[in-house]
């Protein structure tokens with residue numbers, strides 16, 4: 380992986396000499412550095428077009444204040460346990476045509492929050508509550524949780540927390556193949572590395588600058604060999620003409636590298652947009668094939684395929700996961716469906 384290049388790096392003044400700041404600065408290249416009081420006094424203050432991330436991206440090194448760990452919306456994760464996500468970054472170096480971040484923030488500039496100990500102390504308080512003892516914590520709700528892990532170098536502190544709290548579970552959700560930091564750590568039974576996947580064709584068309592689906596499968600194989608438990612997200616599934624064959628093929632490949640014992644769960648979801656994100660997608664990717672498909676306003680106000688089409692797509696992929704992937708039905712759930 381080449382050295383990441385940022386235009387400007389903004390650092391909160393009190394973090395100037397923080398070891399994590401210095402370590403991040405050693406691993407990136409930038410044109411100029413600025414010291415500011417708070418990241419949110421600059422970040423997103425002037426609207427920056429999303430696609431400018433192709434030419435120039437700035438980086439902010441900051442402390443997250445306010446809510447560091449949040450409860451997820453319903454039907455977000457597997458099982459009946461409580462689900463939370465923690466916020467360690469905003470924005471992503473990749474570009475996927477359906478990404479909801481393109482309508483979410485005023486800027487694509489990246490923020491890295493480095494106060495991981497405070498995030499972990501919030502998680503510790505939560506797991507001490509009886510209803511949360513076996514809760515899930517998800518990373519990467521507003522970013523990709525592994526894409527910059529070689530720069531941010533925070534995984535070991537989270538692994539220590541999950542080693543000390545074996546009933547709590549961590550999900551690192553990613554499309555990155557940046558797995559060296561994970562291979563340097565001992566795989567823990569309560570840490571799940573999850574990959575968002577689609578058919579090869581869909582990946583090529585819509586995950587514009589992400590590692591290819593083939594490379595993601597290679598990463599899964601290496602992590603399985605290292606002993607990690609893996610989660611799979613076929614989400615968003617976008618209808619294509621040869622949709623059944625395409626998903627049959629990918630599940631045939633996955634079956635060869637991921638045994639059921641090391642599969643944590645599979646989540647399935649169809650493409651969906653809030654109204655704002657849909658407008659952004661239309662502006663940024665006017666030729667995207669899913670804009671020509673029929674999407675209707677559904678139960679939560681988001682635009683999706685109509686219910687019979689959604690049920691057909693989700694159940695078709697679910698059946699393929701069971702029959703071709705050879706995975707247990709109880710491990711498969713539908714994400715963000717009513």
Ligand code: SF4
Nearest residue numbers: 471473474475478522
């Ligand atoms: S990898 Fe995830 S966060 Fe990054 S652009 Fe794609 S969908 Fe968005």
